[in-house]
Amino acid sequence: MTPAGQGTGSTNAADTADQRDSRVGNLPDHSGLRTPAAGTSSTSPVVARPPGAVACRHVAEEDRSSPIAVPAPPAARHPLDPLDAGEITRAVEILRRERPVTPAARFVSVSLNEPAKGQVAFAAPADRPAAGHSAGGSDSAATPREAFIVVLEPRQHATYEAVVSLTAGSVLSWRPVPGARGPVTQAENDECERVTRADPRVRAALERRGVNDPGRVQVEAWGIGTFAVPEDAGRRVVWTLLFYRERPDDNPYAKPIHGLHAIVDLDDMAVVRVEDQGIVPLPPGSGAYAADRVGPLRDDLKPLEIIQPQGPSFEVRGWEIRWQRWSLRLGFTAREGLVLHTIGYEDQGTVRPVIWRASVAELFIPYADPRPFQGWRNAFDIGEYGIGNTANSLRLGCDCLGEVRYFDVELADSSGDPYTISQAICLHEEDVGLLWKHFDPATAVTETRRSRRLVISFVITAANYEYGIYWYFYQDGTIEFEAKLTGIVLTSALAPDETSEFGTLVAPQTLAAHHQHFLSVRLDMAVDGLRNTVYEVDTEAVPPGADNPLGNAFRPVKRPLRRESEAQRVIDPLRGRYWLVANPGKTNSLGQEPGYKLIPGNNVLPFSHPDAPVTQRAVFATRHLWVTPYQPDERFPAGDYPNQHPGGAGLPAWTKADRLIENTDVVLWYTLGSHHITRPEDWPVMPVDRIGFALKPAGFFDHNPALDVAPSPSRHCPGQDTSP
Numbered sequence: 016m017t018p019a020g021q022g023t024g025s026t027n028a029a030d031t032a033d034q035r036d037s038r039v040g041n042l043p044d045h046s047g048l049r050t051p052a053a054g055t056s057s058t059s060p061v062v063a064r065p066p067g068a069v070a071c072r073h074v075a076e077e078d079r080s081s082p083i084a085v086p087a088p089p090a091a092r093h094p095l096d097p098l099d100a101g102e103i104t105r106a107v108e109i110l111r112r113e114r115p116v117t118p119a120a121r122f123v124s125v126s127l128n129e130p131a132k133g134q135v136a137f138a139a140p141a142d143r144p145a146a147g148h149s150a151g152g153s154d155s156a157a158t159p160r161e162a163f164i165v166v167l168e169p170r171q172h173a174t175y176e177a178v179v180s181l182t183a184g185s186v187l188s189w190r191p192v193p194g195a196r197g198p199v200t201q202a203e204n205d206e207c208e209r210v211t212r213a214d215p216r217v218r219a220a221l222e223r224r225g226v227n228d229p230g231r232v233q234v235e236a237w238g239i240g241t242f243a244v245p246e247d248a249g250r251r252v253v254w255t256l257l258f259y260r261e262r263p264d265d266n267p268y269a270k271p272i273h274g275l276h277a278i279v280d281l282d283d284m285a286v287v288r289v290e291d292q293g294i295v296p297l298p299p300g301s302g303a304y305a306a307d308r309v310g311p312l313r314d315d316l317k318p319l320e321i322i323q324p325q326g327p328s329f330e331v332r333g334w335e336i337r338w339q340r341w342s343l344r345l346g347f348t349a350r351e352g353l354v355l356h357t358i359g360y361e362d363q364g365t366v367r368p369v370i371w372r373a374s375v376a377e378l379f380i381p382y383a384d385p386r387p388f389q390g391w392r393n394a395f396d397i398g399e400y401g402i403g404n405t406a407n408s409l410r411l412g413c414d415c416l417g418e419v420r421y422f423d424v425e426l427a428d429s430s431g432d433p434y435t436i437s438q439a440i441c442l443h444e445e446d447v448g449l450l451w452k453h454f455d456p457a458t459a460v461t462e463t464r465r466s467r468r469l470v471i472s473f474v475i476t477a478a479n480y481e482y483g484i485y486w487y488f489y490q491d492g493t494i495e496f497e498a499k500l501t502g503i504v505l506t507s508a509l510a511p512d513e514t515s516e517f518g519t520l521v522a523p524q525t526l527a528a529h530h531q532h533f534l535s536v537r538l539d540m541a542v543d544g545l546r547n548t549v550y551e552v553d554t555e556a557v558p559p560g561a562d563n564p565l566g567n568a569f570r571p572v573k574r575p576l577r578r579e580s581e582a583q584r585v586i587d588p589l590r591g592r593y594w595l596v597a598n599p600g601k602t603n604s605l606g607q608e609p610g611y612k613l614i615p616g617n618n619v620l621p622f623s624h625p626d627a628p629v630t631q632r633a634v635f636a637t638r639h640l641w642v643t644p645y646q647p648d649e650r651f652p653a654g655d656y657p658n659q660h661p662g663g664a665g666l667p668a669w670t671k672a673d674r675l676i677e678n679t680d681v682v683l684w685y686t687l688g689s690h691h692i693t694r695p696e697d698w699p700v701m702p703v704d705r706i707g708f709a710l711k712p713a714g715f716f717d718h719n720p721a722l723d724v725a726p727s728p729s730r731h732c733p734g735q736d737t738s739p
Contacts, residue, residue, distance in 0.1 A: 094130045094158040095356045096334050097347050100425045100433035106162035106179045107431035113186045114177065121167040121200050124349045124401070125427035128161035128178050131647065132680075137357050137368045137541060161187065167197045169282035172251065174656070196251045196659040198399050199236055202429035203281050208234035211255050211277045216289040220275050224294055226259055233258040233267040235478055236279065238399040241628045241661050242391050243278075251281045251659070254391065259297060266503065266699050268479055269302025269525065273508035276388055292387055295508045298524035302503075302699040321417035327444055329469060331420055336442065338469045340720070341488045342366050345440060345471070347424040349403035350651075351375060353440060353473045353484055360492055362716065368541040369494070369611060369710075375484060376537040376684070377652050378402065378477075379633045381623050382505070383529040384517040389507055392528070393629045396477045398657035405475040406439040414474060414483075415441040441472045450490060450721055464724045466490060479503040483703075491721040494611075497707035498534055500689055504697050505530070521698035531621060532689040533636040534706070535652045537682060539645060542715070543598040543609045545680040549576045549642050550597065552612070553590040577677045579670040582642035586615040594640055595713055599678050607714040614709045615639065619688035631662035636686055641666050645680040652684055 092099075098106070103125045110116055135158065159182040166175045174195040178187040199207075211217055212229040221229060236253040243252055255277045258267035274292030279285070306312060329338035334345045340361040346354035351374040358373065359366040378396040382389070396402055404426050409415055422440035425433050450466035469488040474481060483499035504527035509515065511524060518528040540547050550573045557568035573595065576582040586592055597610030618639055623630045625637070635641065635652035643649060643666070651657075654664025666684060687706045696702065712720070 092160060093333060093335070093344070094135050094160075095344050095346060096127070097424065098125065098127050098160075098162060100435070102160065102162065102181055103425065103427050103431075103433040105181055105184075106164060107427070109179050109181075109184055110164055110166075110177055110186060110189075111431075114189045116166060117168060117170065119168070119170055120431075121169065121202060121429045122427050122431040123165040123167060123174075123197055123200055123429075125162055125164050125431060125433075126348050126350075127346070128163040130158045130161075132371065132545070132645075134158045135357070137359065137366075137371065159183065165197065167200070167282075169251075169284075172249065172282050192656065195656040197656065198401060198658050199238070199253060199281065200429045201404065203284075204236050206284050207236040207253060207255065207279050207281065210284055210286055211257075211279060214277060214286040214289065217275070217277055217286070220289065220291050221257075221272070224272060224275070224297065226272070226297075231260045231263075232272070233260065234277075236281075237392065238394060238658055239278070240391070240393060240632060240659065243659065247278070247287065250283075250287070252278055252287060253281060254278050254388075256392075261301065264303070264305060264308070266302030266304060268503050268506045269300050269522065269699065270297045271506045271508045271525070272297070274388070290388065295510050296524065298508055298522060300522050300525070302522065302525075304700040319416075323418040323444070327418045327420070328467075329420070329442065329444065331442070334422075336469075336471075338444075338488065339467070339490050340492075341469065343488075345422060347403060347422075347440065348374075349426045350397055350401040352403040352406060352475060353471070353486075355471070355486060358494070360715075360720075362720070367543055367715075368545075369715075370538055371541040371545075372537075372539040373486070373496075374537055375402070375498075375534055376650065377533075377535040377633075377635065377657075378482070379533045379535075379636055379653070380480075381531055381533075381621060381629050381633070383622070384507065384515065384526075386507075386515075386517075389528065392505065393632075394477075395633070395653060395657045398651060398653050398655075400477070402475045402477065402482070404436070405477055406436050407474045407476060407481075408436060409438045409441045409472075409474065415443055415472070417443045417445070419443045439473055441470070443470050444468070445470055447489075450724060451719070463726070464721065465727045476502070479505050485707075490724050491719065492712040492716060494710040495707060496536060496687075496709075497705055498532075498687065498689075500532060500691075500704045500706070501701050503700055504528075504691075504693055519693040519695065519697075521693065521695050525698075527693035527697060529692050531619065531691060532706075533621070533633065534687045535635050536685045536687065536708075537650070537652070538613075538685065538710075539682050540596050540611075541680075542596050542611050543601050545645075546598065546600055546678050547596050547681050548599050548608075548677050549582060549681060549683070550574060550595040551576060551584060551592065552595050553587065553592050555590070575677060576642055578673050578675055579641075579643060580673045582640065582676055583638045583670065584640040585620065586618050586639050588615070594683070596681070596683065597714070603714055604717045605714075609715045610713045611710050611715060612713040613640075613683065613685060614711060615685075616687070616707045616709070618686075618706070619690040621688075628662070632657060632660065634662065634667040635665060635684065636688070639686050639688075641670065641684040641686075642676050643669055643682050643684070644674050644676050645682050649682070 106125055159180055162179045164177040174192045174197040176192055177189045180187050211234045218229055235256045239252055239254045257272040257275055259270040259272055260267050273295035276290045278287045280287050329336055336343055343358040344356040346356055355373040358370040359368050377398055380394045382392040411419055420442040421438035423435050423437045424439040425435050428434050445468050447466045447468050450464040452463040454461045472485045474483045479502055481502035485497040487495040507526050509524045509526050515526055518526040521527045552571050552573050554569055554571050557563040559566045594613045595610045597608040599608055601609055603609055621630055621636050633653055649669055652665045689706045
């Protein structure tokens with residue numbers, strides 16, 4: 016999982032924070048959808064091409080012969096474009112030539128080292144060049160292309176970071192990261208499963224449980240956090256959870272193997288020890304959920320086709336998207352997955368900045384079961400593994416519906432070789448009901464506008480769970496973020512007639528532990544420019560008195576957050592709390608500071624004790640909002656390398672300085688919490704649960720920016736048809 020590093024673009028070999036702010040992780044790939052970068056996926060109708068947009072129109076069955084291709088990005092790379100396969104290959108070749116990279120090295124990531132903000136202009140005229148073009152003119156000529164690389168050297172028990180100039184063909188920096196335990200790569204996960212299955216102690220323990228075929232055992236490598244024993248000091252270790260498939264197409268989580276765990280040294284790729292807490296019988300049942308195994312299917316649902324005869328309303332040029340006054344660029348890293356760059360809204364011919372960069376920066380899952388080893392279960396899916404290289408290859412009609420454009424992404428495997436995830440990003444439009452409406456009884460005239468939104472999404476499989484990450488853009492200037500959680504709940508086995516208050520029985524002898532999911536969304540704001548102030552806004556009731564004789568008055572109270580110590584906040588829905596990001600150096604025509612307000616959705620805080628090891632490692636989740644001044648090397652709220660880290664890195668470390676955050680370049684870190692008290696209806700596969708937030712313009716415009724949306728040209732809207 017490679018994050019894009021945000022560099023200075025300097026050719027100085029000094030190891031600066033600007034050159035090494037991107038970090039990585041890797042998760043097991045359960046999708047089976049990787050293809051070599053130069054090849055074509057056998058499961059996808061998309062012809063292999065350089066990273067860019069691929070489109071498939073959802074049409075009648077007889078007309079589904081081929082996808083609709085959007086022209087590939089031009090050879091001249093935009094400064095924020097992700098690295099393509101050729102650049103990945105070249106970066107690795109340069110590094111191997113100039114630095115002592117051994118044959119045993121394992122590449123965690125090879126990603127774009129993002130240029131400094133001063134090298135990429137944001138706002139631009141609406142016709143061309145686009146927001147996000149090079150500050151100095153020609154995109155390809157003005158800004159050097161650099162790669163940020165994270166490499167594991169297992170024989171040295173070391174993690175290295177490098178910055179490679181693709182423009183100059185040289186290594187700009189190369190350094191070991193003291194004390195870092197690098198994230199788990201895909202190759203390591205596969206090898207961990209192999210050595211665990213082959214270990215004679217594991218095999219003997221499986222046989223005692225009636226499992227005689229280790230090939231049917233699914234082995235999952237989990238970060239051990241701070242639960243390693245003293246003799247593991249200095250080792251890069253994981254612990255394993257085991258599950259059994261009685262049939263190849265069974266749900267493995269229907270048969271968790273209780274009490275048996277291998278501790279594996281990833282550097283030496285050896286089982287260090289085996290823990291056996293005793294035998295609990297395998298639960299009965301298969302947990303099957305595939306269509307051919309669940310019995311009769313519903314036959315009363317009629318087809319729903321989304322057709323846009325003239326094609327979609329958005330414009331795609333390489334990684335740039337324009338739609339309904341919005342402009343932005345897409346990026347993708349193995350650590351964060353989808354990244355949005357230079358988000359702006361066209362107003363009177365000028366693209367006005369809103370957000371410089373947005374991504375999910377961490378995904379933390381703590382579990383509630385305190386039993387031996389069950390209490391170890393927690394995951395930092397981005398920092399310990401990464402979510403970009405677990406992206407699914409999305410399918411038309413299943414993951415996305417309508418007139419769809421897909422983007423392939425190219426990443427590096429553990430050997431440093433490029434591979435392609437086809438159709439990793441989905442782009443399409445959706446009708447979302449009313450945009451605005453009013454009936455004037457005096458004139459008997461109704462004015463109605465329908466709302467459409469642009470949807471940008473990708474979906475990951477993190478072992479048992481799926482996460483759908485969605486960004487929505489609306490015609491009225493609103494931005495929404497939504498995470499859709501689905502997949503299979505993590506299970507453990509119970510003895511017959513045993514119960515637990517820390518989970519729910521979802522099938523006989525099968526416990527789904529209560530748990531939570533915390534996503535940290537990093538928002539590098541740029542509301543009408545890079546100098547912003549964040550206000551906390553609560554609504555208060557005015558005490559009865561001379562100013563409120565009828566007792567009905569209430570008003571918003573706006574308080575600026577001036578230092579980092581003041582900007583570690585939690586939601587308060589009973590006060591209608593939101594946070595306003597405004598530009599104090601500008602005003603709209605009404606004399607108000609232009610701003611965007613962050614409106615929380617459903618949310619929660621961790622229930623683990625503040626002193627619990629898991630809480631100490633995820634301090635960012637104890638607050639819903641953090642605000643920091645922008646620093647290019649501050650990218651991940653739990654630190655750059657949370658694997659086996661005791662905690663305190665990232666946000667809690669940075670904010671100790673209590674820096675000023677007023678009228679400056681600010682970053683918002685918003686934590687979303689999903690509180691999952693499990694239920695039988697979550698089994699054997701979980702219906703989607705949703706969490707999210709909204710960013711709404713507040714004084715950014717002088718009036719409703721969607722006034723110019725035309726009435727719907729539809730035969731179903733009498734009197735509203737504006738077609739010729």
